[in-house]
Amino acid sequence: xxxxxxxxxxxxxxxxxxxxxxxxxxxxxxxxxxxxxxxxxxxxxxxxxxxxxxxxxxxxxxxxxxxxxxxxxxxxxxxxxxxxxxxxxxxxxxxxxxxxxxxxxxxxxxxxxxxxxxxxxxxxxxxxxxxxxxxxxxxxxxxxxxxxxxxxxxxxxxxxxxxxxxxxxxxxxxxxxxxxxxxxxxxxxxxxxxxxxxxxxxxxxxxxxxxxxxxxxxxxxxxxxxxxxxxxxxxxxxxxxxxxxxxxxxxxxxxxxxxxxxxxxxxxxxxxxxxxxxxxxxxxxxxxxxxxxxxxxxxxxxxxxxxxxxxxxxxxxxxxxxxxxxxxxxxxxxxxxxxxxxxxxxxxxxxxxxxxxxxxxxxxxxxxxxxxxxxxxxxxxxxxxxxxxxxxxxxxxxxxxxxxxxxxxxxxxxxxxxxx
Numbered sequence: 001x002x003x004x005x006x007x008x009x010x011x012x013x014x015x016x017x018x019x020x021x022x023x024x025x026x027x028x029x030x031x032x033x034x035x036x037x038x039x040x041x042x043x044x045x046x047x048x049x050x051x052x053x054x055x056x057x058x059x060x061x062x063x064x065x066x067x068x069x070x071x072x073x074x075x076x077x078x079x080x081x082x083x084x085x086x087x088x089x090x091x092x093x094x095x096x097x098x099x100x101x102x103x104x105x106x107x108x109x110x111x112x113x114x115x116x117x118x119x120x121x122x123x124x125x126x127x128x129x130x131x132x133x134x135x136x137x138x139x140x141x142x143x144x145x146x147x148x149x150x151x152x153x154x155x156x157x158x159x160x161x162x163x164x165x166x167x168x169x170x171x172x173x174x175x176x177x178x179x180x181x182x183x184x185x186x187x188x189x190x191x192x193x194x195x196x197x198x199x200x201x202x203x204x205x206x207x208x209x210x211x212x213x214x215x216x217x218x219x220x221x222x223x224x225x226x227x228x229x230x231x232x233x234x235x236x237x238x239x240x241x242x243x244x245x246x247x248x249x250x251x252x253x254x255x256x257x258x259x260x261x262x263x264x265x266x267x268x269x270x271x272x273x274x275x276x277x278x279x280x281x282x283x284x285x286x287x288x289x290x291x292x293x294x295x296x297x298x299x300x301x302x303x304x305x306x307x308x309x310x311x312x313x314x315x316x317x318x319x320x321x322x323x324x325x326x327x328x329x330x331x332x333x334x335x336x337x338x339x340x341x342x343x344x345x346x347x348x349x350x351x352x353x354x355x356x357x358x359x360x361x362x363x364x365x366x367x368x369x370x371x372x373x374x375x376x377x378x379x380x381x382x383x384x385x386x387x388x389x390x391x392x393x394x395x396x397x398x399x400x401x402x403x404x405x406x407x408x409x410x411x412x413x414x415x416x417x418x419x420x
Contacts, residue, residue: 002077003052007067010041011331016068017041020200024056030076037073040200041330044297052076066141122147145207201295212357216272216397220352223410227368227388229420246313251287253417254340254365255312259283259304261412262338268409269337271358272399286336286356287316289323290345298356299323300336340365350391360400363413364393390417 010017017039024030024037035047036056057075061067119142123130126147133150135142198206230253241248262269262283271278285304289297299319301307307315322328339356344367353364368390375385394410401409 002057002075003054004072005036005048005051005074005076007039007069007071007073008048009069010039010046011329011334014041014069014330016066017046017330018200019061019063019065019067019073020045021063022059023047024050026056026059028056030054030056039067044328044330044333045326046330048073050076055079119144119147122151126151199294201291201297205295208357209354212354215357216355216399218352218355218395219398219403219406220393220395221403221406221410222350222391222393223407223414224389224391225414225417226373227390227417230417231388233420241310241313244310244314246310247317248309248313249316250368251316251340251342252309252313253420254342254363254413255285255287255301255304255316256309257413257416258285258338258340258363259307259312260416261409263305264412265405265409267401267405268361268396270360270400271337272360272397277400280337282337284335284337286339286359287319288339288341288353289320291324291326297323297328297333298336298339299328299332300334302335339363344368344390350393352393353395355395355397359397361394361396361406361409363410364395366391366393 007017018041019037020040021038023035030036030050030053032051032053033049036050037048039046039048054076055078057077057079059074061071061073067073119130122128122144128147128151130142130147133142133146135146227250230250234248234250234253238248266279266281267277269280269283271280282303283305285301286298287301289299291297299322301312301315301319304312319328319332322332336356336359338359339353339362341351341353341362342365343351343353344365347367349369350366351364353362355362368388370386371389372384373387373389374382375387376382392410392413394406396406
């Protein structure tokens with residue numbers, strides 16, 4: 001009997017994914033647990049194994065399509081088996097279910113193609129007939145950008161604006177009105193120019209960065225920290241950490257300092273909502289990791305407030321290694337409450353990173369350099385000394401934090417590192 005290949009649940013909060021690549025072609029033999037296709041969710045590519053051995057009898061969903069959890073993707077069986085699936089391109093439409101008490105005409109309509117939960121919610125909130133919206137996504141899929149662009153062309157009655165729940169971070173006035181690929185000005189095409197196709201990861205990064213800049217007012221403050229004590233501690237403890245299977249990197253120290261500062265100033269570990277500031281009492285620390293030309297990904301250290309320096313080092317090592325080898329799971333890049341980006345690894349001294357929405361702030365770490373600095377002894381005498389110094393920048397959401405509180409937080413990070 002032929003067996004269906006279904007879109008699996010790749011994480012607790014994952015409801016859909018982008019089918020980026022089929023690793024087998026129709027008619028190819030395949031073994032049980034052999035990689036069959038790749039699914040991308042939140043910048044993470046996951047190989048989906050075959051549920052059985054046999055032949056790939058039919059592919060129901062082409063590469064480039066967005067698929068829902070539980071959706072049939074293909075059939076596996078013996079050459080003599082004759083599956084009876086719908087042909088590719090004839091996927092069932094999604095029915096938009098109305099929420100309890102929702103009398104919106106948009107709710108309950110049927111529209112061909114996949115509609116994400118956000119698009120469905122926007123349609124219900126704005127009483128929108130999605131048949132009037134032109135989709136620009138894969139195979140004409142309607143995206144949230146398409147819905148927002150349509151809404152922006154319509155007259156808005158302020159009294160009819162829907163209430164926004166505290167957990168709703170996609171505010172109407174902050175959603176990009178165009179896709180990141182849309183160009184508001186003519187491109188300059190010169191002889192010999194070429195187009196580098198946009199990867200799924202690059203499109204995701206572009207959309208997230210544009211959305212972040214439009215969502216919150218960004219302000220950046222910069223301080224520098226003396227890393228002398230951290231250098232001494234690391235030099236003395238690297239062998240002991242190595243015996244416990246951990247490479248003691250400077251990233252672990254910056255993570256520990258950030259966690260300590262977040263405990264002292266919990267307002268920085270928060271998110272904006274129209275109902276109020278949502279303060280997180282758990283620290284889920286995002287650590288930006290470069291994938292080279294492919295882009296950037298932010299694995300998350302969950303419950304970082306409960307980890308020692310050794311624990312942080314072990315988790316950071318594990319996440320970093322699996323990020324570089326593309327082995328992260330979707331849930332491991334979700335749920336962050338604060339982010340650190342170490343741009344100094346490429347020699348950058350300081351930068352003003354873009355906030356990782358819906359977080360309140362992001363800490364930028366520059367290159368550690370030995371510099372001549374003025375130091376004072378207990379009697380107030382000044383002297384020049386050579387110290388390993390690092391610039392730290394905090395880019396924060398000015399809706400949540402004012403300059404004084406942001407500076408106090410960053411000052412706490414500097415103090416923690418300097419007094420290690």
